[in-house]
Amino acid sequence: MRYAHGILIGAVLPGIIFLVTAAIRIAGIGADPSVVSALWGIYTIWFGASIALAILPLLIIYFLRRNIFREFLIFEAGGFGLFSPIWMFIATEISGNPWYSILTEKIVDGLVGFGPDGTLIGIDISNIFLIPVLAFSVIAGVIFLRPSFIAKYGYTGELPELVDLKKDSVAKGGESVDVEMPDVHAPEPTADSVASLRDILIEHGTTDPVINLILNSGIGTITDLAATSADQLATITGQGKREAEELLRAVQKKIWFSDI
Incomplete structure (x- = not known):
């Protein structure tokens, strides 16, 4: 996977999630209670859809292109880590609040969970909890998206070209290229x-x-x-x-x- 493509995927996915969330919140500004209630239902659906949006590409890659799954996972995790705080600030700003308000105030109904009676309720996110999470997220994103980190941990297995070469060699009656050569050592x-x-x-x-x-x-x-x-x-x-x-x-x- 090209590095730029991986970065783009990691940046776009959280952008979609937070911008749609911002659109739902904007629609509720000044709305009457019935509209707000309907928007809350839409938000709960989008909350679940956001989780699916993050997981679905991983499942597709796992089943269709398993050889690049680990690399794709690192790009997506790094993208969410590095770009989610940026998109969160942007979404907060376009929703009508200063971008820094999430660092000084709690996010009301930021998460969705089950209440004591089993119904879906909003869960506030404290800024005391959010600030270290955002800091850790950015640091992890920067580490994951380093080309050297991706080169070291993102590739698994052998190159497809080498696998094809081995198969072709064996099919033609030649010896496998994996034959041990005890007297030959890789340069240190x-x-x-x-x-x-x-x-x-x-x-x-x-x-x-x-x-x-x-x-x-x-x-x-x-x-x-x-x-x-x-x-x-x-x-x-x-x-x-x-x-x-x-x-x-x-x-x-x-x-x-x-x-x-």
Whole structure:
């Protein structure tokens, strides 16, 4: 999944939830009791629909594209964490109250729950409870949406291209590419290899933030970087696929012609 697409999904879902909520509250301003009662019924329905709206995309991805489920889950959780407070402030402002009022006053009937008699009732949200929740939400969102975090925890299993390569090799009677080679070991990152990798990236004109994202993702040698796909590198750095391909070509040329 492209990084920008994941960010967009994570930002839009809470926006829909809070803006519709704001529209319901705006409709109740100055309305007579019968209209307010009807709007409360609509709000309870929307409250349940909001939960379904957050869960439904996860279920769809789980059953249709399970290979990207973990990545999608991180994007959605991070998006809700980072953008929900922003949308909440916007919804409060357009509802007729100052955006900061939710930090100084409680939110009346912000949640829906069951009363002692089993009927649905509104539950107030105290600002004392809300402030730390919003702060934690933003911090968690920033952490989840870091490209290095997504690259480390968002991918599960093998790349589809590698799986297809294995199947094709076995189907043609060749040996599986998983055959153990005890005398061959993957290159281990060292201070020198990291320094060499950094030099090549700087020579290519790569900015320090992108270099740090690459190194923090676990890529510590030039060989590791050259073996990374453009899609993976784009996810790690947050760049477009074209920029990632150009960087990989520069690294590969450096490897091929380094002794000439």
